[in-house]
Amino acid sequence: MFCALLGPNGAGKSTLFALMTRLFTSPQGRIEIAGHDMARSPRAALKRMGVVFQQPTLDLDLTVQRNLDYFSALHGLSGRTARSRIDEALDRLGMRDKASEIVRNLNGGHRRRLEIARCLCHRPKVLLLDEPTVGLDAATRQAITEHVHDLSRSDGLTVLWATHLTDEIRDGDQLLVLHHGRLLENGQTGELRGGVPLAQHFLSLTGETE
Amino acid sequence: MIPALIALRAIIAREALRFVGQRSRFVAALVRPLLWLIVFAAGFRAALGLSITPPYQTYTTYEVYIVPGLCGMILLFNGMQSSLSLVYDREMGSMRLLLTSPLPRWWLLFCRLLASTAISILQVYAFLAVTALYGIQFSAAGYVALLPALVIAGLMLGALGLALSSTIRQLENFAGVMNFVIFPMFFLSTALYPLWKMAESSELLHDICAVNPFTHAVELIRFALYAQFNGMALLWTTLTGLVLLALAIWGYDPARGMVRRKS
Amino acid sequence: MLRSLPLLSLLVLSEPAMAAEIWVTNEKDDTISVIDIASLEVVRTIPTGERPRGITFSKDFSRVYICASDSDTVQVMDPETGKILHDLPSGEDPEQFVLHPNDRHLYIANEDDAVTTVVDTETRSVIAQINVGIEPEGMAVSPDGKIAITTSETTNMAHWIDTETRQLFANTLVDSRPRHAEFTAGGSELWVSSEIGGTITVFDTGTQTEKGKIEFEVQGVHPDRVQPVGFEFTADEKTAFVALGPSNHVAVVNAETLEVEDYILVGRRVWHMAFSPDKSLLFTTNGVSGDVTVIDVAKREAIKSIKVGRFPWGAALRP
16 A cells, blocks of 8 residues: 655645654554554554665765664574565666665665665555655656655555655555645545646645645 | 674674774874873873872882873763763654663663773773883783773763763753863872872862762772772762762653753 | 792792791881791891891801991891891991891991991901991892802992902992992892982892893882882892882893883882792882782782781891
8 A cells, every 4th residue: 555645845844754663652542553552552553564765875985785774683683584675675676786886886766765675674564755756867866766655565565654745656556645744635636636737636635724 | 692782783883883983083092092191101201209198108209100190081081972872862853762672771882881981991902012012011910800890980981971861952062071070080089199198289179089989980990900809989889870870870760851941 | 830830849848847037127116027928928027236237147047137227236036936036236327238248247328427337247246347338228249159249328329348358449329329239149230229319229240230221110100209229130030129219110031132121009109119938929028018019920910918027127047
């Protein structure tokens, strides 16, 4: 399932991500990831979650392989298991040939793809991506958006994709519109926008309140 | 291997790789204490010798006296620098990566602490290798006994850095930490002058020095370098380390993080 | 390293049941501190006459002679009991003395009287007084017993005395304020230290002519403070250790090239010194800091300083 979290800058998307990844906790409300309550069993929840943060979190001076090794180890993977999972993840993002390159030498698109590959290493059930296409050119943006849509279809992964760009959202996606920390809409994109282009629909929802 | 140890190994390996990759950082870490040793000790040569205080058995020159203090300085600066990079990391992301691992948070913080301490210890030994070439040598037993002392002192000072980094949100404030934490801790300790020398100038100064945890870290190192054991210094350093570590873990508690963010 | 092992065990075996000691006179405390060489600790403190300085043992170590300067006497003590057996007539203000190889005659420098007094320790009587320069202090007798030396602090001379005739047969100028004189073991050289001059002058014994001069310079210490006083030779005679007074250092001198090879930091105002029986350790008396610094001779390193009485001055080995 691909779920798009759409909201203008400052809508509260990043705060929501911080809460969902347990960088912070809130005394109110409840967060459940793949059936695990974040407050009660946070480690089980984190284990089933792959995250791509808005800011890159790669070690630029290390190789692709080293970056993935490190991440896998943080999730308790080592040895042969880690190696095969890493290869598998690299294959899926078409990055296998880049394994021994220093991250600093990769372009923005490849770095993003590496981060997505990375968060697949521990075979999560849920993928959280916070504006993963920021700073990428149109073609790369298109390719990555397409790729993650594929992942959600072929692997039964639940994807939560935060963005403020309407062209990254397909009609079949579930759509959540967030504005000023409040949920304005929740439903299938195609149904919600009706005949109007999504961009226009989005503007009509969020524009007038500004 | 259990996941906790896999993570520990990876965190240490990452710090080591980053350290090896940043040769300038290594050189800088080595140059600072060497500058002190050569410039400062030469200026205050005390060729006539410093009075005998334990663990010294006889008169020492100033250069010999300040070596353990400079080892402590490496640990102190590294502990703080590592916490600086934590604050930086927190903004930039790699700390996020660490904290979203499905391992207990206190363990992750402890691993990080251990990793930065390991790097500090490498630097201390590199520094001691240079001082040995310069002519200030210690016994083999001293170099061996030093290791556990460095681990304890390094963890304590790293925990101090962690505790500070968990309470400091803005990077700008770190300059303040340098001014208000590192320098007073270093100067108001036995790193540069023995306690009796402090008592000569002011009783208050002596008392501050005597309770400064950095003093105890330095004395622990000093005694170890002479293959001797200082129980008092060990006790103080360990206790302070535990308190600071608890403070750091509390500071990185996600619930508290939210409260701080709101305010 | 391995070769020295049998030697070492031999030393251990041949060690007498009683441990070797270093006896140190404390000028201000009027005591002797006895340091046990094995434990490097003071094991006894023995009262003496006023202002004890020079100290030496009889050949069989059954008696110890002590210059009690302010009591104007040389005391004879039983080292076992620490009891004063009797006093010897010494002339006024005896500071340093030396025991003739005949184990019988003491040559004593009388600082205030400008004389050297020769005392028979058996008859306990003065057998000669020899006029020398002003403020005599350093005393030495050649190994063959034929020559005695007195150095005078104010005249700045080494006076050569024929022990047969008890007459001066030569006077040689040295640098300002000579304090200590010592023959090399073979007797071919005489070394005289000059405190103010800051040098040691080396003489050829046969011709009484100057062979060379040693100068000292301790980095970071004002030259005025570099004041050579007591000195001793290592077993192989290749090295001399020289106490440099208020510079708080002992110089290590190559006895062949007369070059200073090293300086060792010791306590404040180092006066005199004595070796352990195997000459592996050297004990220096540090007047102002009131302690004795132990030097590892092979490593040329100070290993420990032992608190003794106030103003330790002379040192002697009791094996």
